Amino acid sequence: MAAAEMSFLHSQLEERKRRLETVVTASPNDANLEALLREVDSALDRFAAGTYGLCEGCHDTIERDRLLADPLIRYCLDHLTKHERDALQRDLDLASELQRGLLPPADLKVDGWHTSYHYAPVGPVSGDYCDLYPFHGQLYFMLGDVSGKGVAASMRMTQLHALFRSLIGMGLPLAKIVDHINCFLCGSGLAGQYATLVCGRAKAGSDGELGDVELFNAGHLPVIAIQQGGVRLVESTGFPLGMFREATFTSTRLRLGAGEMLFLYTDGLSEARGESGEYGIERITNLVGRHASCCPAGVISACLDDLRGFAGANPGMDDVTLLAIQHAA
Numbered sequence: 001m002a003a004a005e006m007s008f009l010h011s012q013l014e015e016r017k018r019r020l021e022t023v024v025t026a027s028p029n030d031a032n033l034e035a036l037l038r039e040v041d042s043a044l045d046r047f048a049a050g051t052y053g054l055c056e057g058c059h060d061t062i063e064r065d066r067l068l069a070d071p072l073i074r075y076c077l078d079h080l081t082k083h084e085r086d087a088l089q090r091d092l093d094l095a096s097e098l099q100r101g102l103l104p105p106a107d108l109k110v111d112g113w114h115t116s117y118h119y120a121p122v123g124p125v126s127g128d129y130c131d132l133y134p135f136h137g138q139l140y141f142m143l144g145d146v147s148g149k150g151v152a153a154s155m156r157m158t159q160l161h162a163l164f165r166s167l168i169g170m171g172l173p174l175a176k177i178v179d180h181i182n183c184f185l186c187g188s189g190l191a192g193q194y195a196t197l198v199c200g201r202a203k204a205g206s207d208g209e210l211g212d213v214e215l216f217n218a219g220h221l222p223v224i225a226i227q228q229g230g231v232r233l234v235e236s237t238g239f240p241l242g243m244f245r246e247a248t249f250t251s252t253r254l255r256l257g258a259g260e261m262l263f264l265y266t267d268g269l270s271e272a273r274g275e276s277g278e279y280g281i282e283r284i285t286n287l288v289g290r291h292a293s294c295c296p297a298g299v300i301s302a303c304l305d306d307l308r309g310f311a312g313a314n315p316g317m318d319d320v321t322l323l324a325i326q327h328a329a
């Protein structure tokens with residue numbers, strides 16, 4: 001840790017000691033305050049001894065950002081006390097619950113579209129984003145992958161969820177929504193944190209007509225369209241969101257007949273590893289092509305079965321999200 005940061009931490013501890021001493025004098029016999037004062041004294045002792053910032057478990061340096069957030073900690077992440085581990089676990093459990101609460105209903109059927117999805121984070125929280133949002137007779141669908149992992153990526157994912165839903169609710173055209181979100185992410189992100197994403201708007205045709213889908217693929221893996229004439233890949237037409245403020249995004253238009261389907265996925269599927277290498281987009285395309293007559297839930301479960309057969313017990317280290325949307329009428 002830099003000398004300036006160490007000196008900042010030292011002054012923080014001195015300041016806390018002063019404040020605590022004043023309060024302890026005013027209300028003596030408060031066991032909590034006295035314990036806190038002892039902790040601050042002990043941290044100052046470690047400063048004097050030159051051992052401040054070293055883990056008492058392994059004597060390695062404690063993570064800088066954690067020390068700056070709490071100058072009293074004495075253990076690195078690997079050597080947390082049981083109490084600290086439990087607190088961290090509780091936080092993660094809550095974050096995980098909150099994130100699950102943002103998912104759309106399972107097997108949603110609305111406005112002439114049938115859907116199904118599978119959302120499986122590797123850890124407690126996920127940087128994968130999946131949402132279905134019916135609005136004014138149209139079904140909006142979003143599936144994406146935030147760069148990075150863990151809590152930071154999951155916070156970005158929850159931002160995307162809120163941004164898309166509020167901008168859709170304002171009745172903006174999809175192209176405007178994508179632009180706004182790109183600018184927002186560019187302006188507020190950590191460098192290198194962006195999102196590959198597919199978002200679309202599906203409108204059912206009236207009796208016997210084709211369904212109309214407008215979709216944007218911003219740096220994401222190809223969307224698979226399963227149609228009468230065969231399987232077609234809808235490739236990315238732009239950069240990931242949050243990478244370049246000046247980026248422009250163009251949409252793709254699709255007309256889907258009854259029973260025709262879109263299949264979206266994250267790289268947790270396409271880059272899953274098995275003994276024979278990577279799962280790959282071709283394998284996904286062939287598989288969904290063979291299940292062209294299935295319902296959305298059927299295609300997803302066939303895909304998961306195939307993935308388990310391919311990767312065995314160790315499907316990989318990434319979140320897996322799948323989404324299938326079928327024009328019903």
Ligand SMILES: [Zn+2]
Nearest residue numbers: 055058076079
């Ligand atoms: Zn340690």
